[in-house]
Amino acid sequence: MKKVSVIGLGKLGSCMAAVYASKGFEVVGVDLNQAYVDAINAIKPPVTEPQLGDYLLKGADNLQATTDTQKAVLESDATFIIVPTPTDETGGFTTKYVEKVCEEIGRALSKKESYHLVTLTSTVLPGSCDEKIIPVLEQHSGKVCGKDFGFCYSPEFIAIGSVIKNLLNPDFFLIGESDASAGDKLSEFYSAVCDNEAPVERMSIPSAELAKISLNAFVTTKITFANMIAEVAEHIPGADAMRILETLGKDKRIGSLYIKPGLGFGGPCFPRDNVAFSYMAQSRGCDAPIPDVVHAYNEKMVDRIADLVSKNAKKGDFIGFLGIAYKTDTPVVEESHALKIAKKLIALGYKVAVHEPAGHEHVRNELPEDILHESMEDLLESSNVYFLGTPDKKFLALEHYLRGKQNKMVIDPWGILKDVPLGDSVTYVVFGKGL
Ligand SMILES: NC(=O)c1ccc[n+]([C@@H]2O[C@H](COP(=O)([O-])OP(=O)(O)OC[C@H]3O[C@@H](n4cnc5c(N)ncnc54)[C@H](O)[C@@H]3O)[C@@H](O)[C@H]2O)c1
Known part of the structure; x- marks a missing residue:
């Protein structure tokens, strides 16, 4: 060949x-x-x-x-x-x-x-x-x-x-x-x-076809399990899901990849592959409930996180989304939880600004042009609550930016800033902590 x-x-x-x-x-x-x-x-x-x-x-x-x-x-x-x-x-x-x-x-x-x-x-x-x-x-x-x-x-x-x-x-x-x-x-x-x-x-060809969608079904189950532990930990004073999951990941049977709390999975493949797995199993006359449960839990996370933001942010706050794509290093917003949460917060009456480091060409069809900021600096200046829509390492720059700043809040679903000193006047909200 x-x-x-x-x-x-x-x-x-x-x-x-x-x-x-x-x-x-x-x-x-x-x-x-x-x-x-x-x-x-x-x-x-x-x-x-x-x-x-x-x-x-x-x-x-x-x-x-x-x-x-x-x-x-x-x-x-x-x-x-x-x-x-x-x-x-x-x-x-x-x-x-x-x-x-x-x-x-x-x-x-x-x-x-x-x-x-x-x-x-x-x-x-x-x-x-x-x-x-x-x-x-x-x-x-x-x-x-x-x-x-x-x-x-x-x-x-x-x-x-x-x-x-x-x-x-x-x-x-x-x-x-x-x-x-x-x-x-x-x-x-x-x-x-x-x-x-x-x-x-x-x-065989049918084995390979089933192997392909089984792999995605397993990975999404793992992601959802981590998000479920985060939600449960939030109801147990003193529990910290980040530490729990870091530790569980050290067990070789579990492994450390894809077992961190976050926004849930999105994008062009994971959500649709779960739905398709479920359809395929049913159409072959068999009961395979895991992809259905995973899909429903993942969908529910949009409301859960929007609630968490509205519990922490006041109505007059300006929420700056750092990252809106479904993951880092891509402008793709298909089935992006960050985008769904931004839309929900706009509908609830919050002022929202967005900066996606990978570019705005996909989000332009979804959100008004005037809330998209090409420059991260502009977004940081205009907002007082920062929501990390993706765990992009570029957002570690918040450590320097926030130095000496007053009345700022960081909502970090991924915990990427959890060990970074942000100063006493910054409120830091991380997922999976029982307070
Ligand atoms: N994108 C991913 O992350 C990913 C991962 C694994 C598997 N897949 C699978 O790969 C496949 C393609 O995904 P993608 O993301 O690259 O899609 P895409 O939409 O980005 O690209 C598909 C391309 O095929 C072209 N096309 C459609 N019909 C054609 C035809 N008759 N002749 C020539 N070109 C034609 C379209 O114009 C388009 O440019 C899908 O089945 C998807 O499920 C995608």
Whole structure:
């Protein structure tokens, strides 16, 4: 596999194309969005993501983009599909965009004599590949999967804000394979693109489909467990959830990642994957209650935190949100708890200002322009209550800014400033403390 095509140049696909090109593969990227295609051809990031610009530059000699899927398939030995699979009315994921792409890939395969490997990276529910996607490829190519062409389901376990880092240093690769030869080819490709020696976990396609959504269901359960301990600790005088969870994380069976109190999970993947897990289990006739409970608890946190803010802040206070995206290092505000809380506080009559260090291009559609502050300094000047919407290290600058200041309050759901001396005249509110 020397030449690969990547269909879908969005948040994940543009990074995959850039990384593969930087590792010496000849890459053709495809997107329906002409602006994304033009950006890639101009060696400019079509989306905001750390290191994407650098990797586009590194791979510039090997990377081109087009809107023509068939041409890209005919010019490559392998195709990665990374188009959206949004939630549909049932709570599951629609595969209609993937199927549309597969019609085009199928048509191209019907004209191709050499072997081709098709890899689906987009998240789909168990059964989707065997029941819907592979049949579309076979129908439009007139060929047989596993014999005339290979197919793998191989989702990436990346997080927005660290996509390039995660692609280069994954904990493992997951491959669901139509046949051993398809899995062998993809394993070989992955060992050439990653910087570490990540193990390759190979299995049946349905196992890989279930593994993908199970991983997110487990991580969200862990996050929610930590948030539940924080809420319980607030009802027990003297209890401190931060210390409790730091300690629990030292037990190897638990581990220290994703077990800290905070705002709850958001973003384009975690919330929808839980809902989809639940739908999938029900549609297969089985009772899997954990994702439902996790989802409901996570939703409830918006009201809980808005209540906590309104208990601490007075009505005339000016609340400055430091961070509004669903996590650090991204401007994405989809399912952001910080955004939902800001909207709730505005509806309650509070004056709110917002500064998102990763940029305001996504929040512009959600909040009035005049409350968005490009400069953190401006926001600090105009507000007297600071709400840390994300645990961005840039907000540690509050230590210096608050020196000598009077009547300021910091609400820090993440505890990033808990060991920082903020001065006696600053009220510091942290989550998970029973007072
Ligand atoms: N973003 C994440 O954090 C993340 C993490 C893991 C998995 N995923 C999964 O990856 C998939 C893609 O996610 P994303 O965040 O990159 O989406 P995205 O919306 O940022 O990008 C998808 C791109 O596909 C393009 N596209 C749609 N139909 C097309 C077609 N027929 N031909 C060519 N291009 C087409 C769109 O124009 C868009 O640019 C989804 O299934 C998602 O669940 C995303």
